Every structure is written in C-alpha cells, then in structure tokens.
Amino acid sequence: MVNRECGVFFSTYAADMRLFPLPxxxxxxxxIAGLGFVVFPLVASDYFLNIANLVCIAAVGxxxxxxxxxxxxxxxxxxxxxxxxxxxAGALVVTRAGLxxxxxxxxxxxxxxxxxxxxxxxxxxxxxxxxxxxTLAAQFIIEWLIIHIEWISGGAESTVTxxxxxxxxxxxxxxxxxxxxxxxxxxxxxxxxxxxVRSPIGRAFIAIRDxxxxxxxxxxxxxxxxxxxxxxxxxxxxxTGILYALYLGAANYEQFDxxxxxxxxxxxxxxxxxSILGSxxxxxxxxxxPMALRVAVDGAVTAALFLFPAANISHVVxxxxxxxxxxxxGLIIVFLIVEPEGLNKLWRNIKDYFRVWPYSY
Amino acid sequence: MKxxxxxxxxxxxxxxxxxxxxIGAPVADxxxxxxxxxxxxxxxxxxxxxxxVPIVAGARDYTRLVNxxxxxxxxxxxxxEHEMGYKVPTAIEGYERFKAAKVVAFWAWGTxxxxxxxxxxxxxxxxxxxxxxxxxxxADGERYRYVFPMAASYWSQAGAGVKFIMDQWKKEGKTGKPxxxxxxxxxxxxxxxxxxxxxxxxxxxxxxxxWAVPTPGLEMSAxxxxxxxxxxxxxxxxxxxxxAPAISIKEFKRLGFPMNRVVSFVWGAAEHDMIAAxxxxxxxxxxxxxxxxxxxxxxxxxxxxxxxxxxxTPPKEMFEISVGYNxxxxxxxxxxxxxxxxxxxxxxxxxxxxxxxxxxMIDGVRGLEGVAPQLKITPKDHEGGGYVQIxxxxxxxxxxxxxxxxxYRDVVLEAVYATKEGKK
Numbered sequence: 001m002v003n004r005e006c007g008v009f010f011s012t013y014a015a016d017m018r019l020f021p022l023p024x025x026x027x028x029x030x031x032i033a034g035l036g037f038v039v040f041p042l043v044a045s046d047y048f049l050n051i052a053n054l055v056c057i058a059a060v061g062x063x064x065x066x067x068x069x070x071x072x073x074x075x076x077x078x079x080x081x082x083x084x085x086x087x088x089a090g091a092l093v094v095t096r097a098g099l100x101x102x103x104x105x106x107x108x109x110x111x112x113x114x115x116x117x118x119x120x121x122x123x124x125x126x127x128x129x130x131x132x133x134x135t136l137a138a139q140f141i142i143e144w145l146i147i148h149i150e151w152i153s154g155g156a157e158s159t160v161t162x163x164x165x166x167x168x169x170x171x172x173x174x175x176x177x178x179x180x181x182x183x184x185x186x187x188x189x190x191x192x193x194x195x196x197v198r199s200p201i202g203r204a205f206i207a208i209r210d211x212x213x214x215x216x217x218x219x220x221x222x223x224x225x226x227x228x229x230x231x232x233x234x235x236x237x238x239x240t241g242i243l244y245a246l247y248l249g250a251a252n253y254e255q256f257d258x259x260x261x262x263x264x265x266x267x268x269x270x271x272x273x274x275s276i277l278g279s280x281x282x283x284x285x286x287x288x289x290p291m292a293l294r295v296a297v298d299g300a301v302t303a304a305l306f307l308f309p310a311a312n313i314s315h316v317v318x319x320x321x322x323x324x325x326x327x328x329x330g331l332i333i334v335f336l337i338v339e340p341e342g343l344n345k346l347w348r349n350i351k352d353y354f355r356v357w358p359y360s361y
Numbered sequence: 362m363k364x365x366x367x368x369x370x371x372x373x374x375x376x377x378x379x380x381x382x383x384i385g386a387p388v389a390d391x392x393x394x395x396x397x398x399x400x401x402x403x404x405x406x407x408x409x410x411x412x413x414v415p416i417v418a419g420a421r422d423y424t425r426l427v428n429x430x431x432x433x434x435x436x437x438x439x440x441x442e443h444e445m446g447y448k449v450p451t452a453i454e455g456y457e458r459f460k461a462a463k464v465v466a467f468w469a470w471g472t473x474x475x476x477x478x479x480x481x482x483x484x485x486x487x488x489x490x491x492x493x494x495x496x497x498x499x500a501d502g503e504r505y506r507y508v509f510p511m512a513a514s515y516w517s518q519a520g521a522g523v524k525f526i527m528d529q530w531k532k533e534g535k536t537g538k539p540x541x542x543x544x545x546x547x548x549x550x551x552x553x554x555x556x557x558x559x560x561x562x563x564x565x566x567x568x569x570x571x572w573a574v575p576t577p578g579l580e581m582s583a584x585x586x587x588x589x590x591x592x593x594x595x596x597x598x599x600x601x602x603x604x605a606p607a608i609s610i611k612e613f614k615r616l617g618f619p620m621n622r623v624v625s626f627v628w629g630a631a632e633h634d635m636i637a638a639x640x641x642x643x644x645x646x647x648x649x650x651x652x653x654x655x656x657x658x659x660x661x662x663x664x665x666x667x668x669x670x671x672x673x674t675p676p677k678e679m680f681e682i683s684v685g686y687n688x689x690x691x692x693x694x695x696x697x698x699x700x701x702x703x704x705x706x707x708x709x710x711x712x713x714x715x716x717x718x719x720x721x722m723i724d725g726v727r728g729l730e731g732v733a734p735q736l737k738i739t740p741k742d743h744e745g746g747g748y749v750q751i752x753x754x755x756x757x758x759x760x761x762x763x764x765x766x767x768x769y770r771d772v773v774l775e776a777v778y779a780t781k782e783g784k785k
Contacts, residue, residue, distance in 0.1 A: 045461065046457055046460060046461065047454075047457040047458060047460075047461050050453060050454060050457040051454060051457075054450045054453070054454070058450075147547065147548060147549065147552075153549075157472075157496060157549045157553065158548075158549040159476050159549065161476075173484070248449070248453070248476070248477040249476075249477070249480040249481075250476040250477060250480075252472075252473045252476045252477070252549075254472065254473040254548070254549070255449040255473045255477070259448075287450060290446070290448070290451055291451065291454055294443070294444060294451075297444075298442070310672070310673065312673055312674075312676055313421060313425075314417070314418040314421055314422070314676045314678070315676065317405075317417070317421075317442075318405060318414055318418075321405040321406055321444050322405075322406070324406060324444070325406050325446075
C-alpha cells in the first residue's frame, strides 16, 4: 500500500488542514462510507441491521466518554446517568411539546450537557479515583430524581413512551430507516469529535490530561476546559440516550444503570483511550461479544448433548451459560494483555505493517 | 506476533463452534410434522438468574413432556432459546432472532425489556407473554393486543393482599381496622402497586403507610424497626425480591414480629428465600403465588415418569425450588394451550396473529390442573382474571393457606381501563 506521507506536499493552508490529508485515506473513507451506507443495508437482514443499530448508538456514547476520559483524563462513572438525562429530556420534548425528533436530539444533548457540566464541577478539586466516586454519585442522584419526580417519569412505571422518529409524514419505523438515522448521527459525531480533538480546544484537553499544572501554566483555563469536556461528553451521552429512546420506543431508566456506565468505560478501554476510531471499535466489541459468545455457548450445548445424550439438558444449559460470563471476562483480559492500548493500537499495527510492506524496514 | 496467534486461536474456536451449531441442529424424535416454534427469552447470568434457572428447567421439562405425548396435534414444539442476562440490547437481539426463526409467540422477561419490545411485537404481530413483570395496565387487551400478562399483575396482587388481610382480620374477630405497612423495592416495579393500595385505603378505611427499600435491597433494619416498634403495624405486605425477602424475614423475626402477619408478593416467597432465611425462622410466613407450589401435582408424576423411562433423574429444581419450576411450566403451558386452541380453530400453518386469537380463547390450562389457576383470557382481559393463591411456610414446607381467589377485581379493572383516558 502507498499510505505514506512521502511526496505529499501542500501549497495552501486549507489543504494542509484537511481532516484526511492523504488521497488514499480519503478514498478509504469513501469506501467505508459506501460499505456502511450502501452495501451493508442492501445485504443485511433485520437481525444484523438491529445489531448495527445498537453498535451505532453505543459508538456515539463511547466517543463522548472517550473525549472526557481518554482525551481530557477525567474519569467518569456517571455516563449511564447522563444518557438517561438525555433520554428523558428528549422523550419529554417529543411527547409533551410534540416537537419533532431533530429538535429533541440537540435539546436532549444540551440538557445532558448542562447536567454533566454540573456534576463535573468536583473535577476542579479532585482527580482520578476520587473523581470517579464523585461522578458515581451522579448515577444515584439522577436515578433517584427520575424515579421520584413524577413530572419527569410520568408515573409509577418511570417510563416515557416515545413515538418513532418522523420527518414530516415520513415515519422512520423500519430497522433500515432507523439504521440510516443512527449511522448519520454517528458519522456526524465522528467528524465533529475528530475535528474537536485537533482544534485548540482539543489540544487544551490533551494538555490537561498530560499534566494539568503545566497546562495551567501555559494558559489553559482549567475551570473552563474541564467543564467543557464534561459538557461535550455529556452532550454525546444525551444524544445516545435519545437515539436509544427513539429506537426502543421508550425511555426507561433501568437500562441506563451503573452497569451501563461500566460497559461504556469497558468500550473505551478496550477500544483505546484517546482514540475516536478506538471508541467505535470498542462499542462494536462490547456490543457484539456477548452475542458471539451466546452463539458459541449454544454450539457448545448442542455439542455436549450430542456427545453425552444421557446428560440432563437443564443442567448442561445451566453450566454452559455460566461459562459465558467467565469467557466474557476472560476475553477482555486476553485482549488487554495482547494489546494494552486497545483495539485501535492493533489496527495501527496492521496499518504500520502494510505501510512498509513487503519490506519490514 | 504472539498476540495474533492467540487471536487466530480464539476466532477459530468460535468459528468451529458456530459451524457445529449450524450442522448439529436438534434432531426431531421421529415426528414428521412441522414444528411449532416458541421464543424463550430468559436470564441465567443476570440479576434475575435466581429465578431464571428453575423457571426454565420447569418450562423445558413440561415442553418435553408435551412433545413426548405427541406435541400439539402431532406438531412438536421447538424452542428458540435466548439467554440475555437481563440486558436490553441482548434481549432485542434475541427478539430479532425469534423473528428470523418465525416464532409464533415468545416470552419477554423483565420490565425494561418489555418496554423495549412490546411495540415491535405488536407491529410484527408476535404475541409476547409477560407474566409477573411490570406494566399492570397491559391487562387491557384492546389497547395492548399482542401483550399477555396472563398472570396476576402487581395491581391484582395488591388487591388480593388487602383482601386476604381483611378476611383474616374478620376471621380473628377483631374490631376496627388493621394498620397495614407496605415494604417495597424503590424502583418502578416496586412502586407499581401504589395506585391500588391508596384507592383501597380510601375505600376500606384501614391505616396504611409505606417504607422503601433502596437497591440492592440488602439493608432494611431501619425500615423494619420503624414498622415494628414505632408504627406497630398489624399486618405487613412486602414487595421485594432477589436476596431481600430472606433479609426481611430475618429482620422481622429478630424484632419479634409474628411471621404470620407478613404477606409477600409473588417474587418474595420461594423455597430459596426460606432456605436463605432458615425454614424455622420463616415459619408462618405468607406468600402469594400465581402458580401452584410443590411437586405433588399429577403433571409432576408424569415428568418423573418420563425421566425414569429415560434412565435419568429429574432436575433438583423440581423439588427444591418448586415455586420457580411450576411457574416455568405454567408460562410455557399457557403458550402451548394457546397454540392448541389456535390450531384446533384455524388449522395449520400457525402464525402470530392466529396465536393471538388462541390466547384470547384460553379458559383453563389443560394438562396443568392444580398448578394453573382457572385462567380465563378474553379479548378485553389479557391478565386472565388476576388469580392468586396464598401459601404459608409451615414445618419446612410451603403449603396452601387459601384457595385460588382474586381481590377487589372491580377496583383493579377500573384502574386498568382508566389509564387509557388518563395518559395521552
């Protein structure tokens, strides 16, 4: 491959500042977009479209968390709560005010951003694990508020039923239409995040992550940029929440609990901290791995019953199902040992290999 | 490079297992007719796994028994199984699997999952059964055409609990009105009975106060102390689950509260709760059930016989966690009954729309006499009457304390149909 910088010269600032300066990268991007927007929808069944939808939605949230944790170095365990805040804000705007979804998307995002920035205030005084515990509080406070304030939750069930997204008379009610919606939002999220992290704001984030005292000395306003990081990250979380609500037809806080926050942290750690592409890889990995394991375990059950017909089915299924959790944890450990810097590093290794291929020097 | 070898091994083994699943499809036992497929979604690794294990064991054994006896008019029953660990994305994946496999009906498991799936199920015309999970107003069959709670909802349980207490109060010849305390899990499912309890308080004039148990439900000594010492409740209704019921039993015992003044909703009175609390500690404890308890019903003898013929022993859940095991039989039994009715009336091939009609014709569950109540599902009432039976823990066993009954049905139904106008 000729994916190298050698011999590419720019004669204008605009050309130098392009998101993808190399022609080959641009063509690769066009190819990937073609796969995502044209080829996959043509060949995929509902089953795979559903998985793709879930991955797209999760990827938006993972990118947001990576901006906060991976780029700015502020650990947050409250991502699930910010997703819930966005989901309910968006759902209420759609149901009570009757506004269309394309207003609810930014509105829910902004609402989550406000909430996130508020819970980000402790980050000015505390760091690391201490901050993690402070953001954990957000998880409990927001959950409690949603359950107990009926104006938000809409009654004892704490669930707001959301109509499907619609553009005028066109209702996006098939999985395919929803896939396009989610993919477009994800594309926007990726492009925005990639531009953000190479802007002055992104450089300020990275400076804070690497050494906040040094950042302050060179003139980065910590108060402003830390809260900004929380706000941007929560905006992404809020958008994720509304996408979930639109996709599932209901905003229900139970699916945005502490386990969700941990899942999102796992996505960015496995995908690669401080990497946009890694967030997408991580979202894919964490969403699809349980499904792949389920298929494997079903296969193992069939195999076991085939080999030992005398065994009790219920017991075989139970023991094999338990193996699934062990495998899930085990595979995460394996991936982290093989590549501590995440799936993104694996991808870079592959690229580096082909960059000098066929000569290894 | 070492890493990539690892990867190759992992990917290869997963691919190998995949191939095995595709090739080694289940072999039908000599039955030639096309199978009827049910989607069975359950949790054996998540927070509700303590129920998932016995319920699925019961459902599986009952399905095998029906298949052994020739299936439904010769059509064997086939499961598309999906273990989802109480996670919504995994559950939706399962639903899409069900849809691709053309199931005629499926179990939905867990309140958040029902919310995420009922609309899709309605669009795709696949009936979903949601026994014992949230959303009491889904009993309104005209509004939720493809959702079948088919067992007493939390609202019906609230009605039955109050009726039981009022009956006991009268039976003991006491005057005045009882003081009732309600100990509930502080989440939507836990708070769901409130509208009914509050309405009944106004109607019946008893004293009523409630105490919340926060997640994860492991600490409730302050609440119990308050109920016993300060409020001095005459009766306690508990609506808690997972490890919490055993803890509540121990706390009430510790403060000397009589155990036969506590009545639990359906998720708080299984054998595993008694084992965790100690059978002697729980002596006298009342619990509500929407399926029979114990392994003495005729269907259990048939299942034991089936295992004997195969030269195996029945799973231990059948005897040790019969509450869950029997619920599993009931849940799948209702689906089988619906399929049988639909097949008799509309004939092969079955689909979701026909099965929906089949569910609405259910009047009692054949083959599960005793385990199932006199379930009567109608196009208007998808709950099937909201029957429960109250059992008591006595001498290391859970024994019946009442017959099947429902309490304040008028109040419950009024609430079910009122929500239609109330919201949106």
